[in-house]
Amino acid sequence: MINVTVANFEAEVIADSHHIPVLVDFWAPWCGPCKVIGPLLEKLETEYAGRFKLVKIDSDQEQQIASAFGIRSIPTCVLLVGGKPVDGFMGALPEGQVKAFLDKHLPSEGELLAADEAGDAQALLAAGDTQAALNKLAEALHLDPANDDVRFDLVRLLIECNMVADAKQTLAPALAAIPRQIRFEALQQYLLAVEFVAADPRGIWEIAQFDALIAANKRDFDTRLAKARVLMIDGAWTAAMDELLEIIMRDKAWGDAAPRKTLVAILELLTPPKPKNTGADAGKAAGGIELLGKTVVEQDPQAQMVASYRRKLSMALN
Secondary structure, three states, rough: EEEOOOHHHHHHHHHHHHHHOOOEEEOOOOOOOOOOOHHHHHHHHHHHHOOEEEEEEEEOOOHHHHHHHHOOOEEEEEEEEEEEEEEEEEEEHHHHHHHHHHHOOOOOOOHHHHHHHHHHHHHHHHOHHHHHHHHHHHHHHHHOOOOHHHHHHHHHHHHHOOHHHHHHHHHHHHOOOOOOEEEEEHHHHHHHHHHHHHHHOOOHHHHOOOOOHHHHHHOOOHHHHHHHHHHOOOOOOHHHHEEEEEHHHHOHHHHHHHHHHHHHHHHHHHHHOOOOHHHOOOOOOOHEEEOOOOOOOOOOOHHHHHHHHHHHHHHHHO
């Protein structure tokens, strides 16, 4: 349990809620029911062993925060996930009702273990131990099969390791889901490119060989698409997108729109993860109440590049 003020609110509540659910207990020293619910919440924080974080805010001393949350009576408890309130309750509820409230929102032990495994995988990958990272991600997905983030990371790493059969098997449940997520469609297109380069004789061509054919026939879309897939697998993303745009500008529907689907896939694969606690909500509490001043967020170069090619694709399709 942590006592929170305006000075540490952003770090202890908003920022931490991106990693663990944070339960905020608004109370006051004179409040009788607060003296009942407070010790109960502290007991449950211990029992739940890291599944949520409890913070206490004296609503008399921290009126700015209480106002930001629209607190009208105490005790009031608000649960934050990902920097935003998701649910809450008022009054000194009995233990069973508080547990039911928590169980409705908190990750299971399996989900927490999976998150730990996934975090370890990213550290191993950064250290260059790809096989260990694969093992960690596979274990994380086993612990939490519904975790789409883990599934995406595992499939992508399997593709990059040229483990095509394993990648297809791991991707299959996501492709069968309704609605299908764009990022998993992107991985499917990535797999198609890998399989093309492995099976088609042009997979080992030099770029000059493609360029010679394209120079002779600007509308040789099959050669352009083959070139784009080779560039894609080589990691020459912008060159691949430029080639795909050339096809789209000349014939939007050619090849069952394979060039468009491939370009959209590349854009999805290159889109950086959304930064946590930044952007329009940076420096603000739940409900957009400014607490700690404005933050200027600069878009990173890769995000700018992706945005530029999204605009180019939009213009080509219109």
